[in-house]
Amino acid sequence: MKKRWSILSAVLCVALLTGGCGTGSKNDAGTGKEQTFSHETREGNEHQSNLDVLQPSAYGNVQGLNLEKGSSISIIGRGSSSAYWKAVQEGAKQAVADINTNLGYKGNDKVKLVYSAPETENDVDDQVNILDEELARYPVAVGIAAVDSGACEVQFDLAAENGIPIVAFDSGTDYQNIVSMIDTDNTTAAATAASKLCNSIGESGQILVIAHDSKSTSSEEREQGFVQEVEKNDPNVTVAEIWHLDDLDAISKEINADSSEKNSQETADNVQKAEEENADSRDTQTAQQDAIKYLLEKYPDVKGIFATNETVADLVVNVLDSMDKTTGEDRIKVVSFDGGEDQMKLLEDGKIDGLIVQNPYGIGYATVVACARAVLGQGNEATVSTGYTWVTKDNMNKDSIKKMLY
Template identity: 60%
Template structure:
């Protein structure tokens, strides 16, 4: 019996494949909206993404008898990357499945509005979007918060109007959300730490490139990684943790601009000479790519990099290529097309692949359950898996790539 369970568990593990642009409101004919992109064809090929959701009830729309014409609002962190397109696709499929199950057509259809800020770190844009969506009085809102503490006023307003809030992908500080749909970022980050340490023989210096300093997902992916290093890898040293929203600070460091209150260690310009321009001195023309390159160049002993999303991974790989550091081991989160290509080219050591399609689908289910007063699990786990060049073509894993 134990052997049989071991085989079943191994098979199940093989299937656990997981873990912007301008604002858009994207719709689909089956969701009651106007976009003509259909998602019905994805039902079968994406079913495995839904089968690993925990609890399993969030992978189907059974018993979600919403009133005709109900509107749900989903607000992502962005909309241009492969990850966020998968979140959107999962959400739209859940609404399409709901309409099909309920037999709703025309104006009776449950409607979905998917919106997102222009870039993934634009807090103000996302808050404005949330204001606009609440002004339309949707039945429920799902949001992947850019800043975990930025929307408290809006959430209070939603509560006053009996609009439940479901957090997904990145949590919020607000206490009264209906549910949280997410990857177990602490556990996934610890896995990434172990894999990176294995790749550098559990010894040497490493750097972290984290997608921001404000979101819950970023904080957890940083904490889970650092905790694993501190507790179990005494010969590995983290020499730098850089957040991608700290560009201005690093620009000044590279340009040699002193911190506030300090005097620059420079000679006074000769009489008649032009004073240096403040904009040039600030380093404001230094790009994100140059910052990452500067960090690696300044620390030539770094053997490995941990990056927490697609953007960070690309920056690290580009910097390594520029510095001709083919020996650098780079590990990242997410599994979009560009990252898979880098994996094939052995420019990435491995990926923590999440389940954005499942996250989007489960978020809609959680919203519907909240509207119906059915109750929700506090946390819905979407899962993740470790993907390398050696296993990325395996059928169970390949079906989950995005």
């Protein structure tokens, strides 16, 4: 059963992000400048700095968003349990609370927000079913972080027929009539991660890219941005292989073909088990870790790994721990997206070398603003950039960085 929260209006104060100061990578080529967060606030909103970095700036406030009383906005994420998705929810809830405060709506007159997400993160079928159910409620607008960029076309057509605008956030879609895309500049951020990782391994050697899926635009953009930066500016670094967490079937076949050793056969059995119809999430996680271990055995000279989100980073570090490759001479460097408390602990322990910290609070807030603008016919920017910054063990204890956690 999917997890769902219906929020009539609530102002929940959880310290997420404030400022950090950062610049681009070692050579700026292909990476641009990071959008960073000032820790100054205004008007009593401790998260105002998260909104100040939104570009265009109009998406950081609710002025002029005079929605009708009782309007309902549906926000559909790819998950709900991780720190990242919780921060997205907080930003969205704050935007709705600000709209209600600004318009003086109370009780049943309040604008409503429904946040929904698959029970298992990145479950395509569950997300499609959720979208069907939400459209049946006739919300005034829908914001969605698409698990599969090619899915939901029928549902989006139905929404268009009923005058329900669709805003994409975090992960885009191939559908042509999306009114706006709210996200991190994944390509530029991933290029920053590539530059930093290549620097940390001495600008030579093999690295692996482990991506969270093969279907979402966020995963694709991060993968491409990382690889393009390496190819352009680090000719002595080789991306040995790119593997996606949902490619278990393909790697299972590869492991089976190379199963002359007992350990390889055991790994193949675990991976194949996760492909069975009734495999649970623990089976899948074990199989994913076995697959990562297989890749590290396949490429024994790997010096670094790029993980495209916190789920991947956790899996990678678990595997490296089991192989005694998080410390000492055999240590493999790791950089990742996301900046929850677990990731910061790994950073502090020296098991992760750097993090691309996004602005999920700003993403949630701007998504609601874009939905409201679309409903009111105010027009939207095709893309709204929400910023990111680079965090390491050297700067993680700065006050401005601590307030960025989500």
